Amino acid sequence: MKAVAFNGSARPKGNTARAVEIVFGELKKEGIDGELVNIGGKPLAGCTGCNKCKANKDMKCALKDDGMNSYIEKMASADAIIIASPVYYGNVTASVKALIERCGQVARANDSFLRHKIGAPVVAVRRAGSNFTYAAINFFFGIMEMPIATSSYWNMTLARDPGEIENDAEGIKTFENLGKNIAWLMKKTRG
Ligand SMILES: Cc1cc2nc3c(=O)[nH]c(=O)nc-3n(C[C@H](O)[C@H](O)[C@H](O)COP(=O)(O)O)c2cc1C
Numbered sequence: 006m007k008a009v010a011f012n013g014s015a016r017p018k019g020n021t022a023r024a025v026e027i028v029f030g031e032l033k034k035e036g037i038d039g040e041l042v043n044i045g046g047k048p049l050a051g052c053t054g055c056n057k058c059k060a061n062k063d064m065k066c067a068l069k070d071d072g073m074n075s076y077i078e079k080m081a082s083a084d085a086i087i088i089a090s091p092v093y094y095g096n097v098t099a100s101v102k103a104l105i106e107r108c109g110q111v112a113r114a115n116d117s118f119l120r121h122k123i124g125a126p127v128v129a130v131r132r133a134g135s136n137f138t139y140a141a142i143n144f145f146f147g148i149m150e151m152p153i154a155t156s157s158y159w160n161m162t163l164a165r166d167p168g169e170i171e172n173d174a175e176g177i178k179t180f181e182n183l184g185k186n187i188a189w190l191m192k193k194t195r196g
Pocket of ligand 1: 019020132
């Protein structure tokens with residue numbers, strides 16, 4: 006079994022990436038591999054509404070030059086999908102929004118191939134907007150018919166500069182428990 010995590014931060018070693026590492030640490034203890042894919046900080050267009058994915062039904066987005074199709078392939082081959090985002094102006098980053106729009110449209114055009122894969126959001130926030138961001142990611146999992154893994158608190162860390170997550174003991178515990186719960190759900194539903 007395999008988990009993939011998409012990090013929408015432009016900082017590959019920021020708080021969001023570290024939060025995913027903590028989740029992956031728990032998955033590893035259960036023999037589950039994790040792949041972290043950094044999608045932030047590079048051009049990633051939103052959906053153009055061209056509907057070519059619905060016409061072609063080839064598991065691909067018609068915008069082929071920004072790597073989105075490789076992200077779609079990674080989603081298709083994973084059992085669990087983590088979408089991780091720092092809060093930017095009270096919501097997900099633009100990169101995560103583009104991922105949701107285009108992978109979502111391609112999935113719906115292709116027999117909803119995300120159905121029954123496990124989803125989990127991961128959020129890093131300095132101060133405000135984490136609940137909304139957490140919910141925005143869960144709305145995606147909801148419409149994709151994906152069971153959502155939860156934790157002992159909502160999956161977020163209060164941190165600003167890279168590394169500040171290490172001062173947030175409750176956040177770290179939350180991500181550890183999230184990893185344990187993703188593994189539990191994977192074994193129950195995907196084993
Ligand atoms: C463009 C931008 C917008 C941000 N907007 C918010 C915000 O709305 N609320 C907040 O609490 N923090 C906000 N932050 C702070 C980040 O969420 C915070 O620093 C987070 O830890 C960054 O995660 P990273 O290290 O993975 O990039 C913003 C940061 C940037 C760069």
